[in-house]
Amino acid sequence: MTGKPETNGNAIEIRDLRVDYGDFVAVNDLSLTVPYGEVYGLVGPNGAGKTSTFRVLATLMEPTYGEVSLAGIDALEDKESARRIMGYMPDLAPVPSDLKVREFLDFYTHTYALGTRNECRSRAEECLEIVSLTDQRNSWCRELSRGQTQRLVLAKTLLPSPKVMILDEPASGLDPLSRRELRLSLQAIAHEGATVFVSSHILSELAEMCSSLCVMNQGQILASGTATEVRNQLGRAERQIAVTVLGPRDNIASWLASQHGVLEVTKSEQHDQRVILRFTGGDHEQAALLSGILEQGVAVKSFEEKSSSFEDILVKIAEDNRRQEGSPDEN
Amino acid sequence: MKTDSALQHQAPFWAIWANPIVRRYARSRMRPRALGISLLITLMIAGFLFFVIRQVGIYQAELSIRDAHRMPIIPLLFFQGFILFVLGSGQTAAGMTAEADEGVIDYQRLTPMTPLAKVVGYLFGLPIREYATFLATMPFTLWAFWRGEVPLHIGLQLYGVFMIAGVLYHLTGLVAGTVLKNRRWAFLSSMGLVFALYTVVPQASKLGLVYFKYVTIEPVVRESLPYLVESRMGAAAQTMENFAPAAQFFNLNFPQSVFTAGTLLFLIGTMVVMLWRRWHRAESHLMGKAGATGLFAWIQLMLLGNALPLIEPSGRVFLSHGARYFQLEGGGWSPAAGETLAMSGIYGLVTLMILCLMTVLITPDRTSQIRGWRRTRKLGRPKLSFQSDPATSFPWVFAMAAIGSGGWFWFTKKLVESAWFGTTDMPIAILPVFFLVTAVGGFGFHALLEGKGKRAAGLAVILIGIAPLLVGVTIGATGEALVPLAVWISGCSPVAGPIYAVLTFLPLSNLPPDFERTIPRAFWFWQGVGLLWSCKLAIQLRRSRIKIATSTQ
Known part of the structure; x- marks a missing residue:
């Protein structure tokens, strides 16, 4: 140098x-x-x-x-x-x-x-x-x-x-x-x-x-x-997707839970026509998921990515750090 | 946009007028309103001092025009000293701390100016308003010099040393501001430091540590005094000055002004080196280990060089020699044994204090040790470099203790074996005792500082160094019966070590019966305790260093 x-x-x-x-x-x-x-x-x-x-x-x-x-x-x-x-x-x-x-x-x-x-x-x-x-x-x-x-x-x-x-x-x-x-x-x-x-x-x-x-x-x-x-x-490319449908959400919720890349499906407590899913697929998989929902004959009012996966990554890292700091093994 | 080559063309460090930091403060501290108010107040005070003293001289004391114009010179000098020394140093320290406090000092670190240019910039930039107000008082001084017919060389000599002292005091403020974190503390402590270092500490010159008077402008003022006051006072001042005509450094007879300027310039150089190290590398100690040991040896040389020639034949090193002029009874003068013992004890005590100060400057904290060891391991070296900041300062403290006890012994030997005390001999066996006293205090402090940190060392200074003395003195003052107890309690403090050593071992010592047994016993007991405690701390320190060394492998 x-x-x-x-x-x-x-x-x-x-x-x-x-x-x-x-x-x-x-x-x-x-x-x-x-x-x-x-x-x-x-x-x-x-x-x-x-x-x-x-x-x-x-x-x-x-x-x-x-x-x-x-x-x-x-x-x-x-x-x-x-x-x-x-x-x-x-x-x-x-x-x-x-x-x-x-x-x-x-x-x-x-x-x-x-x-x-x-x-x-x-x-x-x-x-x-x-x-x-x-x-x-x-x-x-x-x-x-x-x-x-x-x-x-x-x-x-x-x-x-x-x-x-x-x-x-x-x-x-x-x-x-x-x-x-x-x-x-x-x-x-x-x-x-x-x-x-x-x-x-x-x-x-x-x-x-x-x-x-x-x-x-x-x-x-x-x-x-x-x-x-x-x-x-x-390896934590996980995002939240909120799907709001017209009509009952139970059927689509159970269909979504069986799809590849979907980790978890929860029904929104604030909105009785909305389901929120944790999804780990890429952009193409996300597009295919939307097509699949439509093919099920469900009227989709909105399909919205709730938070970016980057924020989740950082939150998880911070949470892991806190967990490690609080762990009795560390002390 | 400029190219890199343009960036290379910085003004040299000595071009103060072109220094960007000086210009920056010239802008912010010389804004018309604030400067105007400062100048107005300064001119009012300086004008009042000049005119009122001059008028009193002419119309009340009926002095000649020349003498009346000389009278305001010293009061003006005090006022100028207040502006430049006290306010200027405080402003320098507070300004430096403010830069660190606001966080803008990081920007300054990153500018491609040399460390020396940065030191010079802050040194002359921060107190720039004080320089301006000082200059505003100068017309009165110049007028007084002209009408008072003060020789030009006297004015140049006085104000030359005055300005050098100003720079030294500002540097003291700059060092304080660099070390301290809180800006209000920096302002107050730098003023306190300047006051203590250059007003209180020089008083030790009256007790044999003559060198310390040269860190003030007092010798030059004394030398110039016959020309700065009215004729009768001037004649008296001249008579007094004739008794102390020159700085007899190892009988080399330097003019006082030259020796004072040399002393001040040396201290300026030392402080510039300290600041340069900090600007070059923020984590650096203020002094390197070899540098601090060299400075310690230099101070010993200065103390001895200035004191020894004054022991005999004149006896001017003794306080009672100066006081004899005020005694009415005639007859010959000779120093008292008690005075000699006190001078030796104080020499030992000051040596111990300077040793501790140097130890603070060169001793690494735990973080520095860990970092140093990790770096060494990474580089594949077996041990830390001897002189590096993270290395232990133990060998250097040992060296300083040896140098200090040697200097103390030499000074005491010359006092005791002088013609004033007949054929008294100073046994060489006292040298190991002096070393023991210096080493126990020095090693204990060092081991505590390096092993336990600054807080523990500070607490020890208060609880072991100062508190026993206060308790002992209080108990001693209660009644004669409690004096032995007071001696035992005070002896716990390492500060008492040099005094007790002198009282126990010096041939001149003639203690009263109460003390004859108590002081030697208390001395040996506490030295023994101190030695054991220092050894224990040293062992703990060694273990801690080994632990750090192995944990970083």
Whole structure:
């Protein structure tokens, strides 16, 4: 690994990374690679080790051991070079209370030595435009809403045009509109050639945004690849489907219970014409199931996927963790 | 968008005016309204001090124009010291903590500025308003210097050292702000630290630890005083100054201003290294093990170098030597044995305290030890690197105890064997006793800190170090009959160790009958207990380290 950034190979390479806090192992021999130009997602429940991994990547923390390379630069040995090509946005990104928006950005354009005063200003304006904050340039940082603050910090992160962006839960605390704007901003940035490594505990959101992702739990990677690959690797591609029919539901409920991929059928207590099934089949199987119901001569009022399988995966992982923590064997 | 090459062109660390952190604080702390109010208040106070003292000088005391203009110089200097030393240091510590508290310090860590440029940026950026208000007082000082006909070199020497001291005190605040978590605590404790380190600790110079006076601007003020006050007072100051003309470091006779500046610059360098280490790697100890041991040895050298030449023939190292000018009776002067014993005891005590401070700086906590061992195992190495942060600090504490007891013995030997006490000899057998006292205190503290953590060590300092002394003194003050009990209780504290050692073993010691038996017995008993306890802690620590080492295999 050299001090000059590479442009072929992988943007991020992590090998045997371990982070300990006393006896607690936050990241346990983690290895992963992220190719150039990808929006790569890291998902996991609280305490999975996402933030520790990101802080090591961002050169803010020394790991117990391991190797981290950003665009070919050894991030643990040559921190200053790594910092030149990397942008980091922390979880619940803070801003200084005593500066205005443009002063905040001006400051960082100077710390990155982005050129003359005019060049610095125009770069700050460009970044404000990308995150749609141009109108707020004279506002105090402390007066911005949560979403605006997140976008301002994203603008700050964009200032030096980083080759690798590390964003820890950038969407946390944002309303749906701000979340959508952020997602669009990140996709635009990736289109320009930057590699974006982003974490979230909202799996479905990352699935929409990322070209690849990995699921992390208790410091280790459970699965990685595209969204479908992750779903298959975890073997828990289970979703809830609510079927509302016109007329009695008993017949169709018993027919559904005998179908391949259906784990369980329950009758809704709130709605006397609705049945809810836990289904593990793929998209084609789901379409075939709907056709089968219609072939049974049942009038279907609605056929609705109630929650994404990704959320279930994460919920199950978190539940398993809690069960393990509560287990007397562990104590 | 700029390219990587543009990012390489950072201003050098010494270009303070181009430092982005300085500029950032110049913006946020120099906003017109806040700055205007600060300047208004400062100008009012400085103007009041200058004019009222000048007018009193001219119209009430009927001094010459020159003398009347000299009179406000010292009050203005105090006011400037308050602005720059007290407020500036507090602001530096609080500002640093605020950055950490708000979480924006992580951004700053990530900017591609060098660690040194970041230290310089915060050092001159955070107290920038205090620098501005300090400058606002300078016209009054310059006017007083001009009309008071103060020689230029005196002004340059005084304010040169004043500014160096300001930087050192701000660095103290910066270190406090880097270590402490709560911003209000950081502000208060840094002001307390600056006050203690540079006002209280230098008082130890009167008890033989002459070096400590050079961490203040006092020697330079004293040297300059004949030119800063009215003629009659100036003549008196000159007479006093003639008795202590130079810093006689191992008889090398440095000018006071030069030695003070050198001392302050050395401390500045030390603190910059501490901050550089933290900026370079957030998990680093403030000092490396070899560096801390070297600093400890350096302090011993400074203490001895400044004290030994003043023992004889002048006897200026003794407190009573200075006090004799205020005594009306004539006759010759010679130091009292009790004073000499106290000086030796205090030297030992200060050595022990500095040893404990260094131990805090270099001792790893449990997490650091576990991480270090896991890293070592991963790299396939059999053991931790001797000088690495996670390695035990035991050998270094041992080395410091040896150096410290050696320095203490040398200082005491020179005192006891000086011409003031005839042909008294200092037996070499006392050296192992001094080592025992230093080592028992040092090892016990180290083993507790490394094995049980900072809280246990802090609690031990309060319950074993301080509480027995307070109880002992209270009991002793109750009545003479309880004095032996008080001696036994106080002896439990390692702080009493050096004093008891000196009273027990020094040939000059002439204890009253009550103490003659009690102090040596209490000394040996508590040293024995301390030794056993330290050994037990050391064994526990070794087991704990072995457990960590094996659990990480």
